[in-house]
Amino acid sequence: MVSVPVAYDVTRLFLGPLSRTPRGIDRVDFGLAARLFRQSSFPCVGVMPTLHGTRAFSHHAVRRGLVRLQQLWAERQGGDKTAIWTDLVAELTGQRVGSATIPAPAPLTALQRARRMTSLLAATGFSFGNSARTHVPERAVYVNVGHISLAMPFFLRWLDARPDVTPVFMLHDVIPLDTPEYVSPSSVRHHATMVASTARHAAGLLVTTQTAQRTVRDALARIGRTDIMTLAQPLPLSRVFDTTAEPDPALAGVPYFVICGAIEPRKNHELLFNVWRGLTAELGAKAPHLVIIGSPGWKCDEILQPVRNNPQMCRHVHVASGLSSPALKRLLAGAIALLMPSHAEGFGLPLIEAMRLGVPVMASDIPAHREVVDAQALLLDPRDPLAWDAAIRHWADGGRPQVHPRSRQDTVDERETYFSGIEDFLEACAAERAKQLGPVARRTTAAGGALIGKPASAESSALDSF
Structure with missing residues (x-):
């Protein structure tokens, strides 16, 4: 439990209703916010840039x-209760032919987005908040996990007027700076600004x-910062993974592998497509399936083009976007293995999710993966398609390991350790900042009124169930 005031940047969470389901970073952001606003013994406020400047809520x-965002994302919805799941099962069982086109619902219309945003605003009470410069509690820790404000320095100017506030940021990696060939030019610019x-x-x-700590520190050192306190902890699994999953009976006897992550060059889908080109040419209808779970990223169309141009591959390579966490869990439960041939990663949450369920893992032999997987995982060179081809064929023929x-x-203990570690770290950072500043005159603000107070029990119960 945090014993210092917290000002939590809610910018990414505020934009959450614009998507049907959360991305990985959204889940991390939500999980930490829910923990802090549920259990903190000191005042917590939300901070977000608006047309009236950065405001505190x-x-x-x-x-x-x-609570409302949790409902809009419907993360607890069952895996077999969506059109996405129905379409995917139909492709895997041969009831319809895939086309390497993401079988997701149509994008949210402008009206739907407006309604979802209005719903969130209504839940919060349509508050305009108060100036962050004057209404963030004295000696608070400002926590920014969502990255958005980091890429827009103007949104952080209020910190210049509040030297008593201790800013703590999360950076997942500096892949766009270290390997710019795998990301868009705009991503390189944005990441440079965040650093x-x-x-x-x-x-x-x-x-x-x-x-990630090593590469981030190197990037910061190149621009003159070497003194930032740092905490390196693997991300925990969401509560959905506290329980096991049963494979969908409709997929019994359907051999398939899964790759999970945005469809972009660094995920190395090209290697797997080369393998599946050979598998489908040799085995025809008996070839295993490949299910790609992920949202379209940079060069997505270019990456998927080889599949779209190959009718045989279209029957065995399937792309889905917008699966809820329960749906992803159920899909993994029935898979031969999770494949992750990435060229670069800062972590690799899907690896942890698969291992939790006892699903074999085949991943690229890169530093981040070596850190997070156990001895049961098979690590291969992401530049060696022949090794991947041989291993995939062996596992598809029944040679996969028992995990x-x-x-x-x-899982529960690791999640508690993760959040407790962050809470201790926030307090340590605040203590170090206080030591540097010495006594600070108490600020006269209105923060003790509208911004501070204990949460209602109904809200606490709803967040406890996430």
């Missing part, structure tokens, strides 16, 4: 918004692996 407003913002403001830094699922208690 009350504990109650943020909690109500989190610069971190260098200018951060007193503390959250990362996911020792590998023991991790216990529920291990």
Whole structure:
């Protein structure tokens, strides 16, 4: 439980209704926000840039918004209750032919987005908030996990007027700076700005692996910052993975592999397509299937073009976007293995999810993966398609290893360790900032009124169930 005031950047969460389901970073952002606003013994406020400048919003407003966002994302919806799942099962069982086109619902219309945003605003009470410069509690820790504000330095200017506030940021990696060939030019620019913002403001830094910590520190050192306190912890699994999953009976006897992540060059789908080109040419209808779970990223159309141009591959390579966490869990439960041939990663959450369920893992032999997988995973050179081809064929023929699922208690304990570690780190950063500043005159603000207060029990119950 945090014993210092917290100002949590809710910018990414506020934009959450614009998507039907959350991305990985959204789940991390939500999980930490829910924890802090549910359990903190000191005042928590939400911070977000608006047309009226960066504003602070009350504990109650943020909690109500989190509950409503949770409902809009429908993360607890069953895996077999959506059109996405029905379409995917139809493709895997041969009832319809795939086309390497993401079988997701039509994009949200402008009206639908407006309604969802209005719904979130209504839940929070349509508050305009108060100036962050004057209404963030004295000596608070400002926590930014969502990245958006880091890429727009103007949104962080209020920190210049509040030296008593301790900024703590999360950076997942610096892949766009270290390997720009795998990302869009705009991603390189945005990431450079985020690193610069971190260098200018951060007193503390959250990362996911020792590998990420090393590369992030190197990037910061190149622009003159070497003194930022850093905590490296692997991300925990969401509560959905506290329980095991039963494969869909409709997919019994259907051999398939899964790759999970945005469809972009660094995920190395090209290697797998080369393997499946050979598998489908040789085995025809008996070839195993490949299910790609992920949203379209940079060069997505170019990446998928080889599949679209090959009718045989279209019958065995399927792309789905917008699956809920329960649906992803059920899909993994029936898979031969999870494949992750990425060229570069800062962490690799799908690997942890698969291992929790006892699903074999075949991943690229890169530093981040070596950190997070156990001895049961098979690590291969992401530049060696022949090795991947041989291993995939062997596992598809019944040679996959038997993997023991991790216990529920291990998952629960790891999540508690993760959040407790962050809470301790926030307090340590605040203590170090206080030591540097010395006594600070108490600020006269209205923060003790509208922005501070204990949450309603109904809100607490709703967030406890996430």
